[in-house]
Amino acid sequence: MAQHRDNARESILTAFQELLVETRGSGASLDEVAKRAGVTKGGLLYHFGSRKVLEAALIDRLEDLTVPEFERMRTAPGGAASYYVELAEYLNTPLDRATIAVGVLARHDDRARDAVKTLRQRNFEILNDDLGDPVLARAAMLIADGMYYDATTIGEPFEPELDVPAFLQRMREARPGR
Amino acid sequence: MAQHRDNARESILTAFQELLVETRGSGASLDEVAKRAGVTKGGLLYHFGSRKVLEAALIDRLEDLTVPEFERMRTAPGGAASYYVELAEYLNTPLDRATIAVGVLARHDDRARDAVKTLRQRNFEILNDDLGDPVLARAAMLIADGMYYDATTIGEPFEPELDVPAFLQRMREARPGR
DNA sequence: GTCTATATGACGATAGAC
DNA sequence: GTCTATCGTCATATAGAC
Known part of the structure; x- marks a missing residue:
């Protein structure tokens, strides 16, 4: 309990x-x-x-959890993009749970919405550094958002699941400038 | 009013x-x-x-709107994938508004959730026919889901926006049999 | 620091006038 | 077919006992 x-x-x-x-x-x-x-x-x-104070405390907790996470993401062996997108598939770390909870708050609360936006901006920068391609970085973010949406709204995984590392590899090879 | x-x-x-x-x-x-x-x-x-009856009527309206939409999607000149993903960027057709509204209901209502799942399954099949690859079809769906999530949860466009036609072109070039 | 009791308001729903 | 009035329930929040 x-x-x-x-x-x-x-x-x-x-x-x-x-x-x-x-x-x-x-x-x-x-x-x-x-x-x-x-x-x-x-x-x-x-x-x-009050309820507002409780919500604010949860948002604070999320922001605390993101600080070390950004560092892990930046230094992940397989690259930040794979790390980021694959994480969205499981959504069960303490940070994931905090993110989902604050995401629910963000539907009605401006502070929560701002917190989510800041977190996402930082994520994009790290993905862009990793992939060296803002278009692919944005696509990777959208894919992770889509997985997050599926998990939270539909409530169960959609078949077939996406093989993220393979997909990212294929897209890198199809890069225009190659 | x-x-x-x-x-x-x-x-x-x-x-x-x-x-x-x-x-x-x-x-x-x-x-x-x-x-x-x-x-x-x-x-x-x-x-x-009752409220339940009102919600059911809205779900019925969505299902009516999807029937001609699937046909438009399948026969779109630029391909089903372009049609589908680009639509997610604007989200302002009658069908889009109905989809967003029922998506809100789906958070608490089983019938709404089932309706959304059925709609998505059909979408995937059409995308798979167009792109000729389940991995790419799934990726296209996730990108559209991500745009949908951004538009509905964040409430404003994320910068930089994804150049969807260009990215879909890259996806087509990344097809296995080429 | 944690409890009970209660005030206040929003919501869904019902009953009945017109 | 649309209205007013009202009830029951559940939510947040307050007051005060322990």
Whole structure:
């Protein structure tokens, strides 16, 4: 159910994130969050004074998680593009879960939307450095977005799955300037 | 505001769709729909007995719109892939608006989700016929999904935009049998 | 720091007047 | 066929006991 660590704050934040991911937003009421975190609504609202404050805290957590991720992506052995796109296939790292949760918030919250936009801009720059081709970098981002969309909206993988490294390799060979 | 055609049913359905597209779901309450359609909630509920009925009617409308669309896509002069992916860039035909609206419903409604899945399966088959390669067909679908995701979630175009015709040309050159 | 109890408001839906 | 009025439910948020 809930993990009772040293502080309830993290439990509440994690419960909120899990419910956003699982229900895509509809089931993440403060009552449900409190229940899963093992506190009451009153307890929750002591730690986070309002729903807005709770949402802001989740956005902050996402931004913290992205900092080391950008570094991993930039230095990935197979290249940033493969790393980035293949990650979108599984969507189950702590960063992925935070990204999905904030993506749900972004549908209604400006701060969440800004956070997502900044994260994406940074991703594009790293992909462009890796692939040396803004067109292919943009295509790689769109493919990852499409996988993300499929996973979050459709809720199950579409067959056939795309072989991303093979596809990227083929597209590199078809580069106009070669 | 509202168009008062011969029947209020269409006005209500259109108002519902517009609000789903504009607010991504949060502002599409029956009160708001009724207000935009120029009727009261009581009037709305005479035509559509419940919210579920209203949602089902919108899904039916989408399915009606897809029938001629598949035919246009299959017989498009530049090929089905160009037609499909370029359409995702603008997202402003009646079918696009219906698709976005039902996509919002699909987050919480099983029937809407099934409708979207069936539509996508058909799209994939047509793309595969055009591009002659399931990998490229899947990639084209993901790119269009990514554009759709950007347009609906981020809400504004990402720079730089992908040069779709040029990229599709590269994809065709990357075909195996060439 | 966490609880119970309650105020307040939005939403979906029903009943009945016109 | 469309309206007003109202009810039940569930959500956020507040007040105050422990």
